[in-house]
Amino acid sequence: MKYNLLSYLLLVLVFTGCKNNEGTVKDNYLDFSKRDDQFTGGIKMIPITTSAGKFKVWTKTVGQNPTIKVLLLHGGPGLTHELYESFDGYFPNESIEYIYYDQLGSYYSDQPDDNRLWTNERFVEEVEQVRIALGLDNTNFYLMGQSWGGILAMEYALKYQKNLKGLIISNMMASASDYNQYAENVLGPQLPKTVYDQIKAFEKNKDYTNPKYTELLFKYxxxxxxxxxxxxxxxxxxxxxxxxxxxxxxxxxxxxxEFGITGDATLKDWNVKPRLKTISVPTLTIGAKYDTMDPRHMEWISKEVQNGRFLFCPNGSHLSQYDDQKTYFSGVIRFLKDVDSGRFKRNN
Structure with a gap:
């Protein structure tokens, strides 16, 4: 009887402690009073050192959580953090800290005109410098990349996974060649033939700035x-x-x-498929039924890494955070919380 009472009291203490800890995170989530970026509302211009000189990149931290901090890598390359703004509708309610970030060359950061800077290796080192400046480490650092950001996230993990707590690869395959084949053999032929023929004619003539080419792409x-x-x-x-x-x-x-990575693009031969098996950090891959990326390939990545989980968005496309929002965010939030609590299990 005495043993049972003691066990009961210990259980109460454990569960009460967990609840209080969660409550503290939620209570202090928007408290900037002890942060060095209170004056700017979470914005920091982080200095970056490169072989071509020193520059600054833009970041903005939303909320605070000592064990879940998600650095968001946008797509493009050359797009912005703005494609992630729907996260404002979901992460704060779950007390998830997240960091918007414009990579070098993107709108809110410095935009040097020097092609020597646009390499995977240089971008990986930029992410590492951002990580250090923000004080992120393997007790709290989750890296999430979508599209090109997914390429960058994979490349970072292959070099610096010791710094990660979790990795999220959203809507990106692990091989440019596989992506090209999917675009050429699957997605293109799904378009009305007359439309696809017009698009291919514009591309054959390298008439990419023609307003009609743009109109067809957006409409169809x-x-x-x-x-x-x-x-x-x-x-x-x-x-x-x-x-x-x-x-x-x-x-x-x-x-x-938009039908693959072609021409003289530096990413056209990119391929990390043989190296994925070396990634051991908990990893979530996200694919969607209507995506520009093959969702079956995304599921394959989740099985190729050592601790992977796959999230499928049945109504989503490349920006599933908007067109299959409930599926997307419920899966991402579950992954973050499972890893944080030690309950993560791969689902394959």
Missing amino acids: YYTEHILRKPLEEWPESINRCFKHINPKVYVYMQGPS
Whole structure:
């Protein structure tokens, strides 16, 4: 009887302590009073050292949680943190700290005109410098990358996974060649033949700036595979993100075509498939039915890494955080909390 009472009291103490800890995080989530970025509302211009000189990149921290801090790597290359602004509707309620971040060359950061800077290796070192400046480590640091950001997240993990607590690869395959084949053999032929033929004719002639080419892409391709809503219903944050793109960085690394990474783009031969098995940190991969990326490939990545989990968005496309929002955020939040609590298990 005495043993049972003691056990009961210990259980009460444990559960009460957990509850109080969670309550403290939630109570202090928006308390900036002891932070060095209170004056700017969480914004920091972080100095970055490169072989081409010193620059500054823009970050903004939302909330505070000592054990869950998510650094967001945007797509492009050359887009902005603005594509993540829907996170404001979900992460704060879960007391998840997250950091918006414009990579070098992107709108809110310095934009040097020097192609020597646009390499995977240089971007990885930039992320590492941002991590150090923000005081992130393997007790709290989650790295989340979407599209090009997913490439960067994989590359970072392959070099610096010792610094990570968790990794999220959203809507990105592990091979440019596989992505090209999916775009060419699966997505392109799904378009009306007359439309696809026109698009291919523009690309054959390298007439990428033709207004008709852009019109066809937005009307028939983007609304099916980038964000599945009529253009007039696209969120203002996404329109703003596209408006702020740095086309020089984008074309140099990704190329001018939306049907794969082609031409002289520096990413056209990128492939980390053989190295994925070395990633041991808990990893979530996200794929969507209508994505520009093959969701089956995303599921394969989750099985190839040592501790992977796959999230499928049945109604989503490339920006599933908007067109399959409930599925997307419930899966991401569950992953973060499972890893944080020690309950993470791979689902394959």
